[in-house]
Amino acid sequence: MREEPSTEPGRFEAIDWDKHDPNDAAVALPRWLPAAAALLIAAFAYDYLTVDGLPVAMDGLDWLLIAGLYVVGSLIVLPITQSPDQVRTYWAQFRTDRLAVACLAYLGLFFLVGLLGPLYFHEPRLHVLYSSQPPVWGSIDPIYVPRCYGEILNGRCQGTWTFPLGTNGIAGKDMLPLLVLGTRTSLSVVLGAAAIVVPTGVGAGVAAAELGGHVETVLMWLAEQLQTFPAILIYFLLFFWMVEGRLRLLIAVLGFVSWGGLARLVRNEIRVRRSEQFVQAAELGGVGSARLLARHLLPNIAPSVLTNVTLQVPLFVLVEVSVSFIVIALSGGTTTLGDPTNFSWGEIIYNSLFSVGAPAAWWLAGFPLVLLFLTVFSFNVVGDAFVDALEPRSD
Structure with a gap:
């Protein structure tokens, strides 16, 4: 006769292990996550490999923007769907910082204007x-x-x-459309760089933590070496081979030299999480490595990844604005390192220096400077608040 679970204190509940399949290594990711990725890849391939392409005109910058939306959206939705109680705890801590909440609201407006503004405002x-x-x-x-x-x-x-x-x-x-289109450019830099940094950094960190040995040594060495190369110098060296698409080049350079810190963070987070009791219990229960990684580890480190990216992107925005101020000589004249085919806050500020001037027409440089300050400041404040929410400091 089968023994009934005991209700006496001090005893564990009897578990019918026959109901558990230790060989079940199915990845417990939300179904929309791989499906959406496959759909985006298929749409991108169709757009670039067919003669007619998609009925909507899309260029490389648009695809980077969409890929960034997918990546950032996954970092937000994954922990919400997999660990809602933990997210509620983080949010309760985060909302105690009123300045951070206000900055988060501004960033929401920044994303909204950058995404939808160009649908209404065109080149003036x-x-x-x-x-x-x-x-x-x-x-x-x-x-x-x-x-x-x-x-x-x-x-x-x-x-x-x-x-x-x-x-x-x-x-x-008209300054209003210029500022809206400049917001789209800054958003493209933020999301485009995130679309490169997150998959590369998370992939390298997971590989280093799971495989270890020489693989970990090589990946961490590569991450450290890339971080020693100034992104602006690499961009300058490649600049002369790019007739068009300078902004895409800048985003690619920023993304590929900035994933090292995230890779180390992911590696360390996975190792720390593996020592926690809920992960060890899952391993003892026969959960496979792939399922353990997808169901327990990645959703729990997603907030840390989002925090890391949030603290990195202000530098990306500043670099994009700064290149509009660097003038270089070319055959037949001079040009800036910025992309003349895309509107930029940096371009607006730079052009204002050679027109009426700030004292007489303060709005020429004032408006883009205010937007630049608010964007960089908000990302930094929200990133710091994320850190405090994930690891509350005792006063």
């Missing part, structure tokens, strides 16, 4: 005669504008709702 038209127009609430001395679009009151040209944020110098382009 030239208004050479109406260059350097002030924002709707501002004014400028008429000597600095070829022609005032609004009224002249008290000897100053007033702004209008036609150009709510004014126009830039020389070309007279």
Whole structure:
């Protein structure tokens, strides 16, 4: 006769091990995760390998953006679906920091404008005669504008709702679309670099932790060596071979030299998690390595991976803006290291230096500088708050 589970204190509940299949190594990932990856790869292959391609015009930068959305979305959704209680604990700790919550809200707006803004705002038209127009609430001395679009009151040209944020110098382009398109460029850098850093860093870290030995030594050595190479120098060396797609080149360089820290983090996190009781219990229960990694290890380290990426991307945004200020000589003239085919906050700031100037037309450089500051500051604050939520510090 089968023994009934005892309810006496001090005894473990009897488990029918026949119900457990120790050879079951099926990866317990959400079904949408591999399915979405396969769909994206198939769409990319169809777009680039067929004559007509997709009915929607897509370039390499668009695909990097979509890949980044998939990667970042996976880092957010995976722990929510696999460890909801743990996520609620992290969120309870995170929301105690009001500044971090406000910065997270700004980043949500940053993502929303960067993704959807270009659907409504397109490249602005030239208004050479109406260059350097002030924002709707501002004014400028008429000597600095070829022609005032609004009224002249008290000897100053007033702004209008036609150009709510004014126009830039020389070309007279509406500042609002320029800033929105610049936001799209910065978002492309953030997500494009993440699409390279996360798979490479996580893959290298998992391989180092699981295989160990010479594989770990080689991977960690490679990660360390890549981090010693300045990304901007590598970009400069490859710049002369790129006629088009400089922004894609910059994103690729930033991604491939920045995964080392994440790889070490993933390796260390997996080793720490393997020593915890719930993982050891799963191993004793006969859970296979693949299932253990996918069901217990990766979902638990996903918040740490997201934190690491959040703290890295402000540097990517700053590098993209900075290259617009580096002027180099070419045959027939000069150019900047930036990509002239994509609008950038750095390009707007750089062009403002050679027009009316900051004192007279502060909005030319002021608006992109404010957006740059808020974006970099918000990523840093949210990243630090993530660290505090994952590893609360005792006062």
